[in-house]
Amino acid sequence: MIRKLLDVVGPEHNRPIRRMITALVVCAVLQGVAFALLVPILQALLGSDPDSVWPWVWALLGVSALYCAAYYDSLRTGFDAGATLSRMLHNRIGDQVASLPLGWFGPERVGRLGQLATKSVMDVMGVPAHLLRPLVTSFVTPATVVVIMYVFDWRLALAATLTAPLILLVYRWSAGLTRTADEARTAAQAETGGKVVEFAQLQPVLRVFGRGEQGSGGTGLDAALRNQAEASRRVLRTGVPGLVSFALVVQAAFTVILVTGVYLALDGGLDVAKLLAVLVLAARFTEPIAEAAVLGSTLRTAQAALDRIAELLAEPRLPEPSPAREPHGHDVEFEDVRFGYDGTPVLSGVSLRLAEGTMTALVGPSGSGKTTVGKLIPRFWDVDGGVVRVGGVDVREIDPEVLMSKVSVVFQDVYLFEGTILENIRLGRPGASDEEVRAAGRLARVEEIAQRLPYGWDQKVGEGGALLSGGERQRVSIARAILKDAPIVLLDEATASLDPENERAVQDALTHLTAGRTLLVIAHRLQTVAAADQILLLDEGRIVERGAHHELMAADGRYASFWAQRSRARRWRLAARPA
Incomplete structure (x- = not known):
């Protein structure tokens, strides 16, 4: 466990832990020496010259004083190390999380990460403060006792x-x-x-x-x-x-x-006096070992927490280029891209180009890989084969911060932080002034939301934005993207499942967001698809048709069939059953 703890903390941060372990070892050795001094004391008391006990008594008092000092130091060091360990672990976990591919953060992993950053870290914090002392004592003190027993018999x-x-x-x-x-x-x-x-x-x-x-x-x-x-x-x-x-x-x-x-x-x-004295020492040999059994469950809990943290820290980070290259322009290109999740292929030989300043609509059945295409552009994952380029440069050769500064993403499912409306919009550009944030909010029609709330722009939105409706959260998300002002915009079903009022508001906001941008839209709305400069039909991980709306309709292929099905669906109405 101690080796795993030092590995998890890291060589640059493990000095307090090593100092604490040293203090505990010294303390345990002094305890063993104090136990061993009972042998000559008992021999003198039970022997023919009881007055000869005093030198050993003074020696025991001296060792006991040293033990008390070492014990105090180990206690102080242990609690300091526990607090330091918490900070170190949270920093290491934070650094690791910030370096992982964005696609790693699935719902299940995010839940485990929350438990790991709270309960698991607390379990590990208890190791230096409460567990290492009995653990070290259980091994070092008996070992010291046995070594000294060789002196007596x-x-x-x-x-x-x-x-x-x-x-x-x-x-x-x-x-x-x-x-x-x-x-x-x-x-x-x-x-x-x-x-x-x-x-x-x-x-x-x-x-x-x-x-x-x-x-x-x-x-x-x-x-x-x-x-x-x-x-x-x-x-x-x-x-x-x-x-x-x-x-x-x-x-x-x-x-x-x-x-x-x-x-x-x-x-x-063996004389009886020495036998009694050595048996007392033998009892001191077995007592710390017996206490180790009580620690079993707690030790396993801490070990499991260490294993979970070590597993997270061992996750492969997103490789950073050295040296990084600067993209030229804002076009996007896929060349023979292959990608899959956990060995299951999703994209197979996808090649496409999003010209700078144009709009591309990506359509296709559920599970065809549309969302995956959008996630590969900002490098949520690295491709298994082929290459994704932004501005003519492989995204793997672009500094991740530079790449993310060039991309805005608006998802169907929006998450807002438990802060104010103003703070959630400012996330798009943390250095923006209040007026710049409000200007972006007005373009996304967030101002009308703020006006009806008690605290206006300073209204708390609740955990995940729970105090706002889905359409209102979407508007805040778009305002955030407008404030970021990135040249490449990815929209993933941004207007799906919205009521007519919010859909109009979101469409107006998207008009301001996408003007003059390189735009990729994943959508089923016919009006949005038909307005695209280029339409790509994706099925089973491959692009099976591409072109403008009128070209694909004239070809009378799968896109035309898709359009016909959607058009019929628009005419569906709920009607009362005849009496």
């Missing part, structure tokens, strides 16, 4: 030494028994936590269907709770035999030393 020391491998073997075996069960319990707890949040979020839906109080079964919460209870019982069933076995083997080690000492005393090779 090598035979008893040898007996203690021979029991050590068995103790270690049983300890590893008992830890292995519950490791799998502990992992299952941790996973069950995480699942239950997610189901509880889901149950709370779904209350409106559940109550509409009369299942507000009984809806936990339908959401899977009951099953998750049962799974968690069973996982906890499994930990007990598998852990108790290991704990009992470890306790027995520790007591067996003491028994071996006791039997050896009694045999030597009866044989005349």
Whole structure:
């Protein structure tokens, strides 16, 4: 665990941890020496010259004073290291997250990242403050005791030494028994936590269907709770035999030393005073080891947290070019691009060009790879084959900050931060003045939203923008993109699922956003598609048709069929059933 902790902290930040470990080792050695000094003290007290005990008493007092000083230093260092460790871990996690491909941040990973940055970091923080001391003491103090036992009687020391491998073997075996069960319990707890949040979020839906109080079964919460209870019982069933076995083997080690000492005393090779003194030392040998068994579950929790953090830190970062190249112009080009998620191909040999200042509409069935095309332009992922160019330069050769400064993305699903409307728009250009932010908001028709809210532009939008409607969140998102003023704009179903009023407002905002830009639109709206300079029909990861609207309609191919289906869908109306 200590090696993994130092690896996670990193060589440039692990000095406080190493200093704390050094203090703990010194403290544990002094404790072992203090225990060992009991042997000559007891020998003197039980021997023929009790007055000879005083030099050893003074030695014990001196070692005890040093131990108290080392103990105080290790406590202070441990708590300082815990606080420092929290800052270091959050910094390392933050640096790593900022360097990962944007496509890495799927919903499941984001949820795990939240748990890792909170609970896992807290678990690791407890290592220097609470766990390293008993862990170091459990190994260093017994080792010190055994070494010093060789000074008093090598035979008893040898007996203690021979029991050590068995103790270690049983300890590893008992830890292995519950490791799998502990992992299952941790996973069950995480699942239950997610189901509880889901149950709370779904209350409106559940109550509409009369299942507000009984809806936990339908959401899977009951099953998750049962799974968690069973996982906890499994930990007990598998852990108790290991704990009992470890306790027995520790007591067996003491028994071996006791039997050896009694045999030597009866044989005349060891006087009774020394036997009693060494047996006291033997008890000090087994006590710290026995305490290690109590730490088992806590140690495994901390180890699992360290493993999760180490796994995140080992995720491959987005490679940065050295030296970086500067793009010339704002056209976009795909050349024989191949890409897939986790080995599943999504794009197969896609080649296209978005001329600077033109509008391209990307259409096709769900799952054809449209959104993936949009994500590869700002380099959310690196392609598996082929090349994506912006301004004639491979995006992998452009500095990521320079590339992102040239691209604005407006998604269908908008996330707003838990701040004010003004703060959420300013995210597009943090250095913008309030007037520049409000000007962008007016172009996106956010001003009319601000005017009806109690605090206007300073109105808090809630977590994820929950206090605004979907269309209002979309307008804030577009205002953010207008403020950024990037030359390349990607719109992914930006007007889907909006009511007519918000759709008109968003369309007006998009007009201001896209004027004179290199524009890629992923849309099903016929009016938007028909107005494009170029239309690309994507199916099963390939571009099967391309051209202007009138050209593709004249060809009477798959695009014409797509247009006919959409046109018929526009005429659908709900009608009352005849009486």
